[in-house]
Amino acid sequence: MSDSDSNSNSNSDTETRKIRNICILAHVDHGKTTLADHLIAASGGGVIHPKLAGRLRFMDYLDEEQRRAITMKSSSIALRYKHHSINLIDSPGHMDFCSEVSTAARLSDGALILVDAVEGVHIQTHAVLRQCWIEKLSPCLVLNKIDRLICELRLSPLEAYTRLLRIVHEVNGIVSGYKSEKYLSDVDSVLAGSLGEAVGGGGGGDESFEFVEDDEEDTFQPQKGNVAFVCALDGWGFGIHEFAEFYASKLGASAAALEKALWGPRYFNPKTKMITGKKGVGGGSKARPMFVQFVLEPLWQVYQVALDGEGDKGVLEKVIKSFNLSVPARELQNKDPKVVLQSVMSRWLPLSEAILSMVVKCMPDPIVAQSFRVSRLLPKREILNNGVDSNVVAEAELVRKSVEACDTRPEAPCVAFVSKMFAVPMKMLPQRGLHGEFINNLAESGEGDSDECFLAFARIFSGVLYSGQRVFVLSALYDPLKGESMQKHVQEAELQSLYLMMGQGLNLVASAKAGNVVAIRGLGQHILKSATLSSTRNCWPFSSMVFQVAPTLRVAIEPSDPADMGALLKGLKLLNRADPFVEVSVSARGENVLAAAGEVHLERCKKDLTDRFAKVKLEFSPPLVSFRETIEGEVSYMLENLKSLTGGLDYIEKTTPNGRCVVRVQVMKLPPTLTKVLDDSSDLLGDIIGVKSGQTNKGLDTQRSSILEDENPIEALKKRIMDAVEKDILLMTETDKDRSEKCRAKWLKLLKKIWALGPRQIGPNILFTPDFKRKGVDSFVLIRGSSHVSQRLGFVDDSIDGDKAAETSSEVTQALSMEAEHLESSVVTGFQLATAAGPLCDEPMWGLAFVVEAYISPFMGQANESETSHQQQAEQYGIFTGQVITAVKDACRAIVLQKKSRLVEAMYFCELNTPPEYLGPMYAVLGRRRARVSKEIMQEGSPLFTVHAYVPVSESIGFADELRRWTSGAASVLLVLSHWEELPQDPFFVPKTEEEIEEFGDGSSVPPNTARKLIDSVRRRKGLPVEEKVVQHATKQRTLARKV
C-alpha cells in the first residue's frame, strides 16, 4: 500500500479499481465468522491453515467472543485475491451489537448478506438489509448451511430448491420494500406481521412459485451471479456460473444460455436437448427444474454416498474424475466420512473461490462506489445565507468532488471517516517499525499509564494519509461556514501511525490511499466515538450513522472499596471511548450509570470494565428498569375527557402557603397515537422548541435519526400530530359525522393552546394554556401563559396572541398582570417537575395533558400602602415563585393520583425459535415472564417454530438464560425494544375504597398485585417510603406512600 513511486494518476487508478471493501452481515449464528475463516485461509497470506478454517473463528479474537461463540465487534482483515486487495469486515449478528453493524457498513462498499437456508429470514436479516440500503452498499446474497437441508432436514433436492427459491424471493421482497420506501422501519414491518409473509407465504407448495417469473427489478438473482449457495462449515460453495461453465460442453449449450436457465422454472428436455418451460418437457410431475436436476441432485448424491453409504459408491470417484480434482488418497481413505466429504467438496467447489469471484465481479470498486455513495455520505448542502464566504463554499465543494471521485492523488484534499474507536492492549502493537527498527510504543500524551491504546477504525475517502500528518478532526455538528463559533467542533491532531488490520494483528504502513480501510493511532484524545478527518477546515462532516436501537439496559456501578472511585471513573471513561454503543452518565441521585444495548452487551461491558479498564473490584446494581406513569382512561372516553378539560369541575385546588396564589389543575389522557408521536419525535421537538436534549454524554453523532429526512421537519411533525389526532377521532366517533366534526373542532382549538411539553420540555405530556373566559374571583388575576409550543409547531400565527393586553383596569390589576406574567415560568417549571416524577414512584409521566389555572391575588391588606409593603413584596417575590412551583407540582401529582393512576412499562418485542418438542417449556418460561404471544408460525419445511411475543422489560432479566436452561439450549430468543404499555391493574386495588378499608381492615391478607409490586421495588430502590407488610396499620401509611 506504500505509494512511493506510483505518482501517475492512471496507474494509481487501476490500483484503486482492484480494491473491494466489503462486510459480512447476517442474523446471529448464520455463519459469518465461519465464512470469513475460509476466505482468510485461502487469501489471508497464511494466517490460518486451511485445515482449521471454519473452526478457528479467527475474527473472534476476544476471549469473551470465543467463550460465547458469538461475534461482538466488527473487525477488518486485508485479503489478496487474484491481484485484488479485499478488505473484509466481519460483523456481529446479535441484536445487542447492532451498532457495530452500522460502523462496518459505513466503511464498506459492498455487503455479503448471509441467510441460513434452514432458518431463513430473521429479524436481524431485515435489520442488516435495511442498514445496507441506508448506507447504499451493493449487496450479494449468500445462502449458507445448504448441508443442513440434506443432512438435518433430509429434504429432497426439489424441496430444497423450493425452499431456496422462497428465501431469495423473501429477501428480494424486503429490499423492494425499502426501495419503494414502504417500510419506515424493519421492526415496524415485523411488528406489522409481514415477517414470513413477505412473499407468497400462503402457498408453500413447489407449484406456487412456478408462475412467479423473476422480476427484472429483483435485487438478488442467481442468474446475475449475485447469489451464492454455500456450506461454510464444510468449506464449499458455488454460484450458478460455476455449474453453467461445467455443463456448457456436456449439454452442448452456451454457458451464457445455461446461466439463465439454471434458476427458475426452466426444464431440460433430454430428447430434444432443448431448454423449455414446464409444458415443453412432458413427463408429468416427474419433471424437475434444471437447477434441481443439474445442481442439487449431484450434490445430494455426493452427500448421501459419503455420509450414509447409500447409493452408488462410484459417485465420489466419478465426481473426482469428471471435475479433475486432485484429492490425496490419504484423505479419501479416512475412516471419518465427514472428512472424506469435506476434502472432496472443498476441492470440487472451493468456497473462497465462489465468494471472492462474486465479490470482484458484483461489488463496486471504491471509485464506482463512492460516486453513488457520496449522496449519503456527504449530502449536498443548501446554502441559504448569502453572507457566507464563497471561498469556503468553493473549497468544501471541491472536497466533496474529491470524495465523489475517490481521488487518490497525494495533492487531493485528504478526507477520512472514523466510524468507531477501539482499544487494543499496548502489547499488541507492532514492536518493529517499517525498516525493522524497534519502536517505542509509549503511551501517547494524555493516555496516562494505561495499558490500552485507542485506535481509530477508519476509511479513507480521498487523498493520501501518512503517519505524522496533521489533520483536522471534525465532529458531526461542525459547520465550516460558521467560522469561530465552531471551534469546539474542530480540533487538530497528528496521526501517529497507520496500520493495516489483519483481524487482531496490525501491520504498520507508512501511508494509505483513498479507498482503503485502516487503523489510525494518535486520535485517542480527540475522538470519542466517530468523526470526520480532513486536511482542510473547509469541509463538511460526514452525515451521522444510523443506529437501530438505543442503549436501554442500565445499571448503577460503584467500587467495592470507596477509595477506588477514581479508578472507576477512569475506567468508565475508557469504556465509553472503547465501545461505540455504551452510554455512561451520572443519575440524578449521583450514581454512575452504565447503559448497554442488552444483556449480552452488558455482560461484556462489566467484564471489560472490571478486567481491562478500571481493574478494581466493582459492585453492579440490578438493572434499573424505567417505568412511566399515566392515568386510567379508554380512548372512547376521550370526548368526555375533552369536555371536562375545557370547563369541567373535576379538578384539584392548591393554595400557596402565603395564600396569594390558588392553583387549579385538571388532567386528561392523550390518545396513545399522539403520545407515541410526541415520544418518538423528542429529538426533533428539542430542535424546534429550542432545547438541547440534555444528554451531553451521548456521542456527538449518535443521533438516531430517520433516514427519510423530510424537507421541512416542522411541517412533517405537524402533519404527524394532525394524523394522530384524526386517527383518534375516527376511532371514537366512527360513523357519527356530527360528533366527529365537533370533536375535530375541539382538537383544533386545543392544539392552538400548547404552552409546554414535559418533562425536559420535550416529553410526551402537554401543558395547555387555561381558558381565560372564566374570570377569577374579584381581584384575582389569571396566569395565562402563552401558546409557545403551538406557535413553534405552526398551529397558530404569532399575531393571534394580540388580545392579551386588552383589559387593564386599575393600577393594581396592571401590576398584578405584570406579576402574573413573571410567574408563567414558575407554572411551567412546576409542570416540568411533576411530569418528570409522578406520584406512584417518581418515574416520568406519560401521555397526559394538564390545564393549570393559577390565580394570584394582590398582597393582602396592604395593597396600596407604603414603600415597605412593596419592599416586602419584592422580598417575598423570590420565595413566591418557589411557592407557585411547588403548588403547581403538587397539584399536578395529586390530580394524577386522584384520576386512578396507572403504571406504564416498556415492552420488548421478542422473536423465539424452537423445535416443536420444546414448545411446552418455552411457553412455560414465557408465562412466568408475563409475556403476551402475538403469533406462532411453523416454519415451512423446517423443524422450527417461530413465536413472536411481547415481554415486559422488567421481566426480561435472565430471560434468555432461563429459556436456554429449560429447552436445553434448543430455543433462541432475540429482543428488540418495542413500545410502552399501560398495566391495566390498579396498583391501589387492595382494598378498593375507603369504606372497604374500614370494613375489611387493612387488607393485608390480600397480596399486592403486579403493578404494586413493581412500584414498590422502584420506590425501594429510590429510597422512597414503601408500605411493607411488617407495618401494622398500613392504612395510615398508605397516604404517605402515595406521596400526595
Ligand SMILES: Nc1nc2c(ncn2[C@@H]2O[C@H](COP(=O)(O)OP(=O)(O)OP(=O)(O)O)[C@@H](O)[C@H]2O)c(=O)[nH]1
Ligand atoms: N451445518 C452447518 N453449520 C454451520 C455452517 N456454517 C456455520 N455453521 C455453524 O453455525 C454456528 C455459527 O457460526 P458463526 O460463524 O459463529 O456465526 P456468526 O454469523 O459469525 O455468528 P455471530 O457472529 O455471533 O452473529 C457455528 O456453530 C458454526 O459451526 C454450515 O454451513 N453448515
Ligand SMILES: [Mg+2]
Ligand atoms: Mg460471527
